[in-house]
Amino acid sequence: MNKYIRKPYIPLYSEMPKPKDKDIFIFGSKETKKNDSDTAQLAMSRYIGNCGITPEQAAAILGIGRTTLYNYLADTRELTYSMLCVICIGLKLHPDRQRHLFHLCHIERPDREYSTDPRDLIIIEYLEECAFDNAYSLEACNKALKDGKQKMLHPYCLGTEDRK
Secondary structure, eight states: OOSOOOOOOOOOGGGSOOOSOHHHHHHSSHHHHHHTOOOHHHHHHHHHHHTTOOHHHHHHHHTSOHHHHHHHHTTSSOOOHHHHHHHHHHTTOOHHHHHHHHHHTTOOOOOTTTOOOHHHHHHHHHHHHTTTOTTSOHHHHHHHHHHTTOOOSOGGGSOGGGOO
């Protein structure tokens, strides 16, 4: 078995077919929205599948171990604010999908209007733009946080020479 997982390219929102229905784009189906039966784990699995990648490839993109991602997907490990930001930026999730995922995890998504923390302001910029511009990648976000002397989202999302 190959030890290395090739990191696939996740298309930007503008490069994907336009969704016909906003509810299906976010919730997966109208019934899920009506029954309020969506969970963070189902939503993450669905969003990973919509990117056309496997969980192993998603873990490689996010810079986390595949077991860690599987634990998040199985709900045996609780998602933190930083890890949720890593997932949203790394998978280039549309802001509507991000809001839904934050809501399901009961974590407040940072808002430019109310936030004064320099770290949150950098994260907000990357969350808002990651689905529309390749320059707003997970590595770039961590580099901007590091350059701003803020705590990085996840240290393994940088290249090895940038971690020091």
